[in-house]
Amino acid sequence: MEKNIKHLDIYELCKQNGVKMTSQRETIAGVINNSKDHPDVEKIYERANKKNNKISLATVYRTVKLFEDAKVIIKHEFKFGEEKARYESVTKWEHNHLIDVISGDVVEFQNPGFEKLSKKIADKMGYKVIGYKLELFGLKEACKKIK
Numbered sequence: 001m002e003k004n005i006k007h008l009d010i011y012e013l014c015k016q017n018g019v020k021m022t023s024q025r026e027t028i029a030g031v032i033n034n035s036k037d038h039p040d041v042e043k044i045y046e047r048a049n050k051k052n053n054k055i056s057l058a059t060v061y062r063t064v065k066l067f068e069d070a071k072v073i074i075k076h077e078f079k080f081g082e083e084k085a086r087y088e089s090v091t092k093w094e095h096n097h098l099i100d101v102i103s104g105d106v107v108e109f110q111n112p113g114f115e116k117l118s119k120k121i122a123d124k125m126g127y128k129v130i131g132y133k134l135e136l137f138g139l140k141e142a143c144k145k146i147k
């Protein structure tokens, strides 16, 4: 994760947005805050359940949905063989993802040049860009040789 990509604190955002926090929700918020790997619901559940074994998979599903609706986390559907939705806390600025198609690792990066270019393209078509999503799917150098 790049240092300059700052993820916002889910717990703080929930408090600001008036989302009622229970101790289980707090635990789940903490797990997502501290996960740098864009985990799916099952991974979030594993980690949250380790901290509090009363937390069920159903609770994690409900809480993730609640956080998503409150716009304090971002849902990603990194489509490249893998169909599971993955989550992360929101960030102040948009950022991009490179997905390793073998390991499923997600690397975050920023690309101001691309942002400028996308604005220029939209501008020419009479649009103002309000958001974009750039996902790169890659293979590590070592794997490239196999191909």
Ligand SMILES: [Zn+2]
Residues within 6 Å of the ligand: 038, 088, 095, 096, 097, 108
């Ligand atoms: Zn990210």
